[in-house]
Amino acid sequence: MQLKQENILIVDDDINILELLQRHLQSWNYHTYKAVSVKEAVQILRDTKIDLLVTDLKMPEIDGFELIKFVSEHYPKLPKLVVTGYPSVQDSLAAIKSGVVEYLTKPFTKNELKKAIDKSMSTHTSATTDTAFAEVGAETKKSKAYSEIIGNSEKIREVIQIIERVKDNKATIFIKGESGTGKELVARAIHYQGKFSRAPFIAVNCGGIPENLLEAELFGYTKGAFTGAEKNRHGFFQAANGGTIFLDEIGNASTAVQSRLLRVLQEKEVVKVGSQKAEKVDIRIIAATNSDLKEMIKKETFREDLYYRLTVVEIEVAPLRERKADINLLVDKFLFKYGVEYKDGFVKISPEASAILERYDWPGNIRELENVIQRAVIMCDKIINVKHLPDSLKLNLEFPEDSLLPLKEMEKRYIQKVLRVTNNNKTKAAEILGIDRKTIRLKLSE
Incomplete structure (x- = not known):
């Protein structure tokens, strides 16, 4: 048979x-x-x-x-x-x-x-069919959103309370938090939820602009100030006049930029590179970083006086692992966003897959969660199941260290493994092991 x-x-x-x-x-x-x-x-x-x-x-x-x-x-x-x-x-x-x-x-x-x-x-x-999984998306979940900020956890409610306090004045605000937590979303909420929402909002990634260009890009420059400066040009501060400038990754700013920024905060005026003339600006500055500025102050790579000028109001955005109650709401947002983009409709997620997302600690925070959902939506049909999630999110078993074994025992275990992989085909096993069938029979008999 x-x-x-x-x-x-x-x-x-x-x-x-x-x-x-x-x-x-x-x-x-x-x-x-x-x-x-x-x-x-x-x-x-x-x-x-x-x-x-x-x-x-x-x-x-x-x-x-x-x-x-x-x-x-x-x-x-x-x-x-x-x-x-x-x-x-x-x-x-x-x-x-x-x-x-x-x-x-x-x-x-x-x-x-x-x-x-x-x-x-x-x-x-x-x-073997996707329909074997229950559909969490069949239940309508009420999404809690403030501007573009999604969440209903205690940590997010605290952030929103501070935003409500500061949105209608131009106090300098410092936002700290890990990469991918949504610091720019908080800055945008401060601007667009307040009475200055019709004024410009300029976001600048200080880590994305070469150090030798950042000063000129922020404060502007005059004709002939450096090679390639063929005309006078306003910087981001002048462009944001009357509104808000958001300086992300401020810890990457050079000491020269820090000195000029301190003047803006103290005097409310900007001096272009290559000029002696000061120009008044009416501006709200919001800075953010995932660096430890206090540690940088100790190493003398960040000015202490600038730090205290920037931190008039501090907002800390918690990492996703500390606000897991918000994960399902964020997942719903991304399911809708990428479902419409890739599938022309809402994509659902199984309870088993949802449980894995809630358990994971998300070192990359919201940005990592969004990437995982985007990929899963592409790979699934209409329901995201466990198989559509990366293995890095799934349970990983930690085995104790193997004790040191005699060479003969190690050889025995390896031969057994090769036989297992080859479905006990001794000819194939002998080829993999580099020995003949007679030798493998001898070793098996031992």
Whole structure:
């Protein structure tokens, strides 16, 4: 009788149970793979296409629950069957919640195992379509937005309260926060929500302009001030007169620019490069950085007097990991934005994928979240599932360091791995190992 196409991975630290399960499964003509630890199981999953996972829960070092979580995120369509000798209501509920199809308690009959295997394999067939996932987007969620700022967390409400206090005056404002947290959105909200919204808003990335040009770009220059200055030209400060200038990454400004900026703050006037004449400006300055300016002051790379002039009002924008309550609202915004752009309609997201987004710490903050959603929208049809998310977001199992083993044991394990990858084809295994079939037979007999 021909073997079936399905590959079943059995994971249990009890060798006797492994052998028993393998005999039963082989009697029903399934391909089987065995692992005595979660680490070995993960290696098999990465090397081999598996159609069903059969695992124990209680195992040393890393238990079966961690394996189930890992499989649920990295191989979401792979059905899971738990076989355990330590049954409990809590374990049963936790396993089912993690996506386990069947739950068998040791000892079990061959017939009970067959029914559980058949049910699990039938679930595998029915779970191959995207419609198997619930659609979170089917529920209408009310998005909380202030200007372009999305969120309803305590951290965001604090930011909005400060914006309401400062939006109608021209006090100097300093915004600090990690890269990608939305500092420019806060600056724009201050300007456009206030009474000066009809005046110019000029955003300048001080880190994106070469140091030798930043001074001229900010303050303007006169004809002949330097090579290439063929006429008088206003800078960003004159362009923003009457409104707001936003100086992003102010920590990158040179000492010369810092000195000129201090004069603007103190005297409310600008002197062009190559000129002695001061020009009055009526302007609100908002500065921002992700650098530690206090540390830069200690190293004498940033002026202390300028720091205190800039920080009349401070606003700290929290990183996304500290405002996870806002993640779903931000996801909705990006789903709509990129759904319309790429799919001509709203794209939904499954609960499992949504849970991974909420759990992740987002070192790149909102910018990283937006990139992930943009890519997922492109890769999906109408529903974002776990498979559309990058592996870096998913559960990563940390295994203990391997103890130092004798060379013969290392050789044995490597031969077993090669045989596993080649489906026990000794000719192919011998080719990979660089030995002949006679040698591999000898080593197997040992």
